Amino acid sequence: MLRFAITLLAVITSSTCKQYGCLEGDTQKPKPSPEPNLQECTLYSKSSCCYADFTEQLAHSPVIKVSNSYWNRCGQLSKSCEDFTKKIECFYRCSPHAARWIHPNDTAAIQGVPLCQSFCDDWYEACKDDSICVRNWLTDWEWDESGKNHCKDKCTPYSEIYANGTDMCQSMWGESFKVSKSSCLCLQMNKKDSIAIKYLLSKSSEESSSSSSSSSSSEEHACQNKLLKFGKLKREEGEQTR
Ligand SMILES: *[C@@H]1O[C@H](CO)[C@@H](O)[C@H](O)[C@H]1NC(C)=O
Numbered sequence: 001m002l003r004f005a006i007t008l009l010a011v012i013t014s015s016t017c018k019q020y021g022c023l024e025g026d027t028q029k030p031k032p033s034p035e036p037n038l039q040e041c042t043l044y045s046k047s048s049c050c051y052a053d054f055t056e057q058l059a060h061s062p063v064i065k066v067s068n069s070y071w072n073r074c075g076q077l078s079k080s081c082e083d084f085t086k087k088i089e090c091f092y093r094c095s096p097h098a099a100r101w102i103h104p105n106d107t108a109a110i111q112g113v114p115l116c117q118s119f120c121d122d123w124y125e126a127c128k129d130d131s132i133c134v135r136n137w138l139t140d141w142e143w144d145e146s147g148k149n150h151c152k153d154k155c156t157p158y159s160e161i162y163a164n165g166t167d168m169c170q171s172m173w174g175e176s177f178k179v180s181k182s183s184c185l186c187l188q189m190n191k192k193d194s195i196a197i198k199y200l201l202s203k204s205s206e207e208s209s210s211s212s213s214s215s216s217s218s219e220e221h222a223c224q225n226k227l228l229k230f231g232k233l234k235r236e237e238g239e240q241t242r
């Protein structure tokens, strides 16, 4: 009984007390805190690494620029493509969990955040007819002296720059994202992320890499069950999850 209590305590401690701060980018707070007045990125209102002010520039479509980075260098993005681009921007700037995947050599950057295959495929579908002049959004621009981005190469449809959703997710933001083999232990930038995050965080306390077989398949199972229940609950509430 005592051993059980201690184990339980250890589990609770490692899963809830493990606090990450925020990424150290140019807009992030030192630590996440509630932001009831976010205009965009409201997925992160309860605990946010961005200030409400920051989200103002994302709140009006078309989005022209975010910080110094112009989104319209190859013309305005379609609404559907813009919506996906916003989800990524919101995650990077506002998610209190982003720092869980902090890049070892760059505290402003993330590495290997697991995205769901379906999210990447939908994102690709949304953007494939839009144009872009970089393959890697982080490195392929020419930056002028005031820090603004300019195209070096010609504008080309996403569908010619990236082979598919996987290629896009794993190239557009450098090493920031990878496509997960799991359909549950992955992020899709909606409310379901809270389930995935729970298992992804508890997983990280035991193992460093992503592919140990037995424990990760039980995590997978538990996650899938939880997701199923979440779906049912939402249907009963008659509420949209996206
Ligand atoms: C971090 O920097 C070291 C030393 O320059 C390098 O060997 C390593 O590959 C870098 N890690 C990543 C993930 O880029």
Ligand SMILES: *[C@@H]1O[C@H](CO)[C@@H](O)[C@H](O)[C@H]1NC(C)=O
Pocket (backbone or CB within 6 Å): 163, 164, 165, 166, 167
């Ligand atoms: C996506 O594109 C990559 C790179 O060209 C390729 O290796 C992979 O097989 C493609 N995946 C699918 C599902 O078509």
